[in-house]
Amino acid sequence: FPENGRxxxxxxxxxxxxxxxxxxxxxxxxxxAKQVLKPIGSFVSADVFGLTTxxxxxxxxxxxWEPIAxxxxxISPMVYPSHYSDGMYGIPHPDLNPYAIVKQAMMxxxxxxxxxxxxxxxxxxxxxEATIIRPWFQDFTAAWxxxxxxxxxxxxxxxxxxxxxxKVDQYLLWNPHCEYSLR
Numbered sequence: 288f289p290e291n292g293r294x295x296x297x298x299x300x301x302x303x304x305x306x307x308x309x310x311x312x313x314x315x316x317x318x319x320a321k322q323v324l325k326p327i328g329s330f331v332s333a334d335v336f337g338l339t340t341x342x343x344x345x346x347x348x349x350x351x352w353e354p355i356a357x358x359x360x361x362i363s364p365m366v367y368p369s370h371y372s373d374g375m376y377g378i379p380h381p382d383l384n385p386y387a388i389v390k391q392a393m394m395x396x397x398x399x400x401x402x403x404x405x406x407x408x409x410x411x412x413x414x415x416e417a418t419i420i421r422p423w424f425q426d427f428t429a430a431w432x433x434x435x436x437x438x439x440x441x442x443x444x445x446x447x448x449x450x451x452x453x454k455v456d457q458y459l460l461w462n463p464h465c466e467y468s469l470r
Contacts, residue, residue, distance in 0.1 A: 288313075290336070292347030309349025317358035332361035334423065337371065340364050340396040352399045356418040357407060363459060366392040366422050366446075369429030382429055383436050386445040389424065393453035396420050421457040422450060426467050440468040 288309050289295045307315065321331050335350045345351040356362050368388040371381035376391040378384050397420070404417050424446040428438045436442060443460065450458060460467055 288348045290348055292349075296347070308345075309347075310345050310351045310354050313349045314354040314358060317355065321358055330360040331358065332363060332421070333359045334363045334365060337364045337366040337392055337422075340366070340392045340399065352396075353403050353406075356400065356403050359418055361419045361421045361457075363421050363423055364392065364396060365461070367425035367429075367461065368446075369425060369427075369432055369435065380434055382432055383434060385425065385436075385438075385442045386449045388449075389422070389446040390449035390453065393420070393422065393450050393455045396422070396455070397453055419457060420455050421459060422455065423459045423461050424450075426460040426462040426469075427464070438468070443468045 288301075292309070303312070305311075305315075317331065317333065324331055333355050335352070335355060336346065336348070338346060339350050339352050339355075352362070366389050368385045369382040371378075371388055373380055375381050376388065378387050381388045400417055400420060424443060425438055426443050429435050447458060450456070460469065
């Protein structure tokens with residue numbers, strides 16, 4: 288669903304014969320995908336906004352951590368520091384502090400995962416399988432925000448190190464020009 292969901296909801300009517308909420312629509316889609324993909328040995332993953340690690344609602348876009356985590360093998364929050372608003376987590380300019388943003392986001396993600404694992408249904412082996420957190424990190428310079436930081440190797444490594452400290456050891460990198468700092 289569009290990121291400016293509340294405004295779009297006033298302008299667009301989504302076809303919704305089952306009267307599902309956006310959260311339910313996403314969860315049902317992922318359930319259907321899992322039913323098709325799991326039998327052929329595929330993994331199911333979902334990219335979500337970075338704030339899903341922290342907020343308790345769906346931000347008007349249907350992205351709520353627990354219902355998505357219940358259906359996927361990997362959940363990938365896009366924790367690009369440039370996409371956090373000034374003051375988030377008490378950090379005046381998030382783009383200038385990639386380590387602190389990723390650390391807090393991963394702490395929140397781990398907290399949500401621990402709570403989810405406590406309340407989820409066990410599998411056939413009587414175990415609760417936790418979804419693997421595999422975040423997206425920023426490997427681009429967000430020159431459109433002020434102030435901003437030039438991102439390169441050190442900024443990418445700061446994000447990776449912050450995640451590793453929180454026991455998150457997988458990650459994805461994003462650069463819209465496909466020019467990456469790590470080689």
